[in-house]
Amino acid sequence: MHLIHMRVASGAAVFIYLFAALLLLCGCSTHRQVEKARKLEDQGKYMEAATAYRQLLPRYASQPQKESILQARLGDVLLHAGHVQEGFAALQKAAELDAFNVLAHLRLGQLLASANAPEPARQHLALVLEQQPRNAEAHAVMGTVYISTGAIGKAEQEFQAALSLQPDHQAPAVALAELYSTMGDIERARQVLLRAADANRHEALAFLALGRLEEEQGNTPAAEDAYRNAVRAQDTPETNLRLAQNLFRAARVKEAEEVLSHADSQKPQESTSLADFELSSGRGVRASMHYLAALQNRDPSHTAALAARVIEADLDTAEQLPVESLSNSGPAARTEVARIHLNAYRPKLDPATLAVLEAEIALVEGDLNHAALKASEAVSQGQDSAAAYFVLGEVNRSKGDKAGALAQWQTALSKDPAYSPALLSVAQAEYAAAQYAEAAQKAAAVVRQEPANLNALLLYARILAGSGDYEAARSIAGRALAIARQSAGPHVVLGEIELKQHRAGLALLEFHQALLLDPRSQEALDGLIEVYRQSPLKPQLIARLEHSADAPPRSSVMMEIAGRLYRDRHLYDDAARCFRRALEIDRQRGTAVVALAENTVARQSDESLQQLQPLAGRLGGSADALLSAIKAQEEHRDDQAMSGYELALRQGEQTGIAANNLAWLYAWKGQNLDRALELAKLARDHSPANPAVLDTVGFVYLARREYSEAVKVLKEAIATTDATHATVDAETQNSLHQHLAEAIARSGDKGEPTNGMIGKFSILQKPSAPVSN
The missing domain is CATH 1.25.40.10 (Tetratricopeptide repeat domain)
Structure with a gap:
């Protein structure tokens, strides 16, 4: 869990030792190349450093010790660059060439520990400690190995050993504090973190962990103070992001946005915190603008990831456009901007990412066959891509294959357990099945990591309400409202909470407010109708509602509601009249068109039942x-x-x-x-x-x-x-x-005629009404 933080003093000592050994073993020309690789590493240009080390390898193919040192350095920079499999292979090669290569065994121990392979990890770390008993980093990683095997006492000893060797080394302190927290000894955990922070006031790690601990205990002021101390210790995009997340949790949105802007200004070529917030909070247009601005100054190596975010923001905006507003342009008009950006950045995108984005565009357009084709292509191109399996699950969901969708989302989580889109989709499925505890766990994980994620907040609020925790649900929905005041979603969820508590008046206000913000919100309309359904409305009262809707200023929303209430009472002629009037008031009201069609089907179904x-x-x-x-x-x-x-x-x-x-x-x-x-x-x-x-x-x-x-x-x-x-x-x-x-x-019979129907329909089409005669 803490391994990414453990590249500190003892690891640095190992690196310096190996680097010095490599220089002593090299000639002048090679010496300069090694120095160049080291400088690239220090500058964070890991892939360039990897290229430099690879160029040196052929010179030492017959000298195992020198080649082992180079392979270890290559593996280390590849890990920094995120190329874990290649890095692991290089480190394994280094260990095979020289069984006493400390850096290789240390990194292999870290990787195996993080991959939940405790016994192989322990063996590598034991080799390190045999040669360097005072290697604090090895003791710290050994502690995580013992935690995974349940040897809590040994884990505590290893973390304490690491701290005694290097009191200012904060990573083992954080790990030890988390161990105490898990055991329920919160005060002891807090004291470990406070001592670690005092020992090194110029490192933020202990302060960040302390902030998280205080948040979990509900100590909001203490948590904020810890996060602000983290920023004072290291004013970096990461510490500012954690402070902003804390402010979002407190619904202090404006302050959080200012902190994110500051984070972005620190490394304009790397940080997109504010744009990420805007995308997750449903502000696709603003997010796209910020991503495009960042692309102008971005390091070319980051272009692909940022271009993908631009297209995701375009699609987020497209999904919020009502289809009926596009007149005769067709579904493709909604995704026109996304396609323009996709074509512009196509050469920069890898095949798997390209296929994922094309599948998402096809989903927004409603072209399920093309979406399925591209999603399958994404999976074949990116076997380890969580996004590829997720989008395939989305295709299955759109086709009505709930089991198939769930299987793909779970595969996505097996590739990346923290992949938030899959976590939310699985949580949504569990919520629908009334599995509230499991759903809450996943939704809370996303909210914890992305406190401004509007969809996550709304789903979490619904899950809490489903389990009967109405106050917590109302609090989370209130946070969503603070983040997206112009969105109908928070009001809909607040209305649903009030409805569950049989507070019809408050529910009515929330659904009305949602419809004012988005007159085409189907969820708000359904909620408002449900309020009326739970009220003892006789046909005469519905007629008064119809008359009120037809009086200036005429309301297509209220007219449609009157029609739906008539239909509930099998008064189909009255219902049809209301739906037609709703369309006279607003010819682009797509929900009224659907309701009119459903009214006809319902009438036919009643007639079928009579038969x-x-x-x-x-x-x-x-x-x-x-x-x-x-x-x-x-x-x-x-x-x-x-x-x-x-x-x-x-x-x-x-x-x-x-x-x-x-x-x-x-x-x-x-x-x-x-x-x-x-x-x-x-x-x-x-x-x-x-x-x-x-x-x-x-x-x-x-x-x-x-x-x-x-x-x-x-x-x-x-x-x-x-x-x-x-x-x-x-x-x-x-x-x-x-x-x-x-x-x-x-x-696969290509010789059969299909009357032009291939590619337009899914096999999982549900009948509009059952066969009854």
Whole structure:
């Protein structure tokens, strides 16, 4: 955990010893090259230093001791540059060439300890301590090894040994303090850190750890004081960033922004703290401007990473644009700026990053097939890239494959356990499954590291509210509001919290405020409707709401709410009237368009339910279970629907409706696919010529990846409808052709016609309403 801080006095002594030995063993020309490599290292130009060391290696191919020294230096600079695998290989080579190379064994011990390989790490460190018993750095790393094996007593001894050898060496003090903190001895941990800070007032590490400790104990003033002392000790971008994070946690946003600006001014070619804050807090336009400004002065070696951030900021802005505001420009208009920047910096981007960004652009545009193609390409190009697996998970989520999405996000976390986008996505899935403890742990980790991350704060607040900790949830939502006062999101979450506590009046105020900030916020609209739903509103009161919405100044939002309330009460004509009026008031109100379409479907579903009455004899005692299941499916309560269909089947339902709908739901969710196929075949036995049922059979085969079987069944369905001239509704007809195109494309049969449908549809398309007759 602390290994990145342990390149201090004893390690420096090892380096000086090896460097001096190398100079003594070299000629004049080589001496100059070694000096050059050393200077590049001191300047932080690690990859240039690595190149210099590599150029020296061939000269000593037959001199193992000299080559070992060079390999050790090469490995060390590669580690600094972030090339861990290459660095590890160079260090291993150094240790093989000279078993007594202290630096090689020390760094190998550090790497293996951080990779949770305690026994190999212990062996390397034992070799170091055998030659240098007073090597403080080796004692400190050995302490971390003992912690990982549970030998707490030995770990404490090693950390104390390191401190006794070098009292001003703060890294082992921080490790020892964390050990005491874990044991619950907070005061002892605090005293260790205070002593370490006093011993070396010019190093910030102990102050930073003390700030973190005081934050965890809720001592806000003491935490701020520690972070400010860290800045006084070392006024660097890192210490300023930690101070800014502390201020963000206290919702002191303006002060935090000033600190971040100061951090950026210290190293304008390296630091983008303020831009990072703006991106995480939902200010994509401002973030993009700052990143572009930084690109003008940036070291060329950092261009690729910064260019990727520019494009991420462009996409963040694009996602906030309402689709209907683009008129006839199409989805690609939302991502036009991102594509311009992508093309401008394309030569600077590695293949994996390029594929990830192209996949993200395709996702924003809604082109799931192209997104899937690019995400798969990203994974193949970057096997160790957390971003590649994350974006593949996002594609699966967009397709409705929740299990597949979760698997990819977890793979991303296996590549980088601190990768915040994957942590938040997994936390969101756990929150949806009411796994609040697990979700809170992940969301809190992101909030701790990125206290201005708006999405993380909102999700964390929702998780806390879900677990019943309303005060903590309100506090976190308040922090989100302080960071993004012009965002509807914090007000929506605050409204949801009030609604959970049955404070309808306060919830109403928060949802209204959210709609004032973003009239097209679906979450705010849903929250406001939920407030009205929980109130005993009779049709006469809804009519008054409709009349109020139509009075100057007319409100499309309130008119749509009236329509939705009418629809909840199955008053479909009244609902349609309201949705049409909402569109008259605001022709770009996309939610009203969707609501009008849903109203038509709901009316048809009610009519379908009425058509079930003549089947009462065949339904037997399963009628109530079947009707409840169909209603649950219409309302997108899929788990209750599946339970209801299973109950109906156990009670003897003989129409095939339960079997068909349950098979579709299992296939849609990608679960119980053997059972899904069994049910689909059962439904076909009941209705062998029903196109909708045959479509379900084909859909199940698609979910099972049995593409040839899917093609066969779907062709049969289309042929049957053509031969019998059966009347098939447009939705079923479209679904049959879409699934057939998908099956042909996935089967790899290029000779089959697809009617132009390939590439437009996902196999995981959910029916708008269940089959009921």
